[in-house]
Amino acid sequence: MASRASSALLRRGLVTAIAAVGFAALGVPAALGDDTHGGGSNGGSNGGVEYVNMGDSFSAASGVLPPAPGAPPQCLQSARNWGHVLADRWDYELTDVSCGGADTGDYTAPQYPGVPPQVEALSDETDVVTMTIGGNDNGVFAETIQACGTAAATTGGTGNPCEQQNGDRFTETIEDDTYPSLVEALETVKSAAPNARIAIAGYLQILPPEQGCYPIMPVATGDVPYLNDIQATLNDAVRRAAEAAGVTYVDVTAVSQGHDACQPIGTRWIEPAAGGTNPVVVHPNALGARAMADRAAALD
Numbered sequence: 081m082a083s084r085a086s087s088a089l090l091r092r093g094l095v096t097a098i099a100a101v102g103f104a105a106l107g108v109p110a111a112l113g114d115d116t117h118g119g120g121s122n123g124g125s126n127g128g129v130e131y132v133n134m135g136d137s138f139s140a141a142s143g144v145l146p147p148a149p150g151a152p153p154q155c156l157q158s159a160r161n162w163g164h165v166l167a168d169r170w171d172y173e174l175t176d177v178s179c180g181g182a183d184t185g186d187y188t189a190p191q192y193p194g195v196p197p198q199v200e201a202l203s204d205e206t207d208v209v210t211m212t213i214g215g216n217d218n219g220v221f222a223e224t225i226q227a228c229g230t231a232a233a234t235t236g237g238t239g240n241p242c243e244q245q246n247g248d249r250f251t252e253t254i255e256d257d258t259y260p261s262l263v264e265a266l267e268t269v270k271s272a273a274p275n276a277r278i279a280i281a282g283y284l285q286i287l288p289p290e291q292g293c294y295p296i297m298p299v300a301t302g303d304v305p306y307l308n309d310i311q312a313t314l315n316d317a318v319r320r321a322a323e324a325a326g327v328t329y330v331d332v333t334a335v336s337q338g339h340d341a342c343q344p345i346g347t348r349w350i351e352p353a354a355g356g357t358n359p360v361v362v363h364p365n366a367l368g369a370r371a372m373a374d375r376a377a378a379l380d
Contacts, residue, residue: 131172132273133163134187134198135211137180138283141369143351143360148176152195155179160366162281163210165373172208177201180360183216184265202272209269209278210330210376214318217258224250224310225362229298229353237294240302251313258314262321270325279376280322281330282315284368285340286350293342296352297362330376339371 133139141161148164151157157178158164167174177198179191187198202209215221228242235241269278285308287297292304299307315333322329339349341362349368351358358365364372 129170129172129207130203130205131163131167131174131208131210132201132206132276133161133166133174133176133178133210134201134269135178135213135280136182136216137178137360137363138212138215138281138372139163139210140176140178140180141364141366142180143358143363144366144369145358151176152179152192154192155181155195156360158369160369162369162372162376165370166210166376169373169377175201178211181216182213183218184213184261185217187213187265187268199268199272202269202276204273204275206273206276209273209276210281211269211279212281212283213265214258214262214321215283215314217261218253220250220253220258220310220314224307228300228303228307232294232298232300232303235300237292237298237300238302239300240306241300242303243306250310254310254313254317259317259321262317263324266321266325266327270327277328279328279330279379280318281372281376282318282332283311284332284349284364284372285336286311286362288340288342289337291342293352296354297341298353328379330372330379332372332375335371335375336368339368 137156139161140156141158142156144158144160146159147153148157148159148161155178157176157180161176161178163174163176163178166172179186179195179198182191182198189197227246231241231245266278266280287299287304287307289308290304292299292301294300319329319331336349339347341348341350341352345357349364349371351361351363351365353361
């Protein structure tokens with residue numbers, strides 16, 4: 081297995097490369113300005129409720145313009161991510177430390193120079209925490225996309241070359257490594273914010289149930305169920321970790337069916353690898369970020 085350092089370089093390199101194409105539950109308002117924790121924040125008026133949004137690029141809505149003022153540019157944090165949507169809706173006081181490419185290790189260690197560990201934004205005064213995390217652990221997201229894209233190109237999008245080449249290695253990594261890391265990360269968050277309501281969301285559905293859209297999404301037809309199984313395994317690991325840690329799980333699987341990256345503009349919540357409207361591909365667009373916020377709000 082790759083070391084944490086090499087996995088980090090892989091996933092951050094992928095995010096940076098994708099971004100170069102064009103990007104130079106619960107409640108909270110648009111974050112502006114405060115760099116204390118390496119993220120944006122703004123003062124809400126709803127009783128001084130302290131809200132922290134943390135996690136990875138799905139939480140940051142990396143690629144959705146405009147970028148969040150005051151956020152580290154390398155984090156590709158959007159002013160329209162689900163934390164900001166919730167903040168605007170409920171007028172809480174938001175600190176947003178979400179950062180593209182983050183994994184659970186970045187909760188307790190600096191992700192980049194000048195970007196502190198995300199848990200440093202938490203305290204016993206924190207009231208609400210939201211996040212997505214886990215997809216970047218052990219390079220699973222980046223490696224799956226890269227491996228299956230490369231495999232699909234060798235067959236012109238037919239067959240299931242990615243499954244044949246990789247078998248169960250991605251799901252085994254999620255079960256053996258990602259799941260315990262998620263539990264540990266959530267316990268760390270609970271310890272750092274002992275009075276907060278904490279919610280972790282799963283990942284929006286990336287592909288349709290069976291028929292893909294090669295080459296818009298570079299996944300061979302027979303590998304679509306394979307990738308869906310990997311994503312289902314990841315989301316289930318997030319769900320089980322939330323249950324083990326005693327925090328809220330925001331299930332977005334059912335609500336995102338029919339809004340995958342193969343759908344047309346206005347319907348899809350995930351931008352495709354080709355022909356999309358956002359510079360960071362295979363990630364939520366503004367509709368997806370809002371849908372995540374709506375799902376979290378429905379649990380309140």
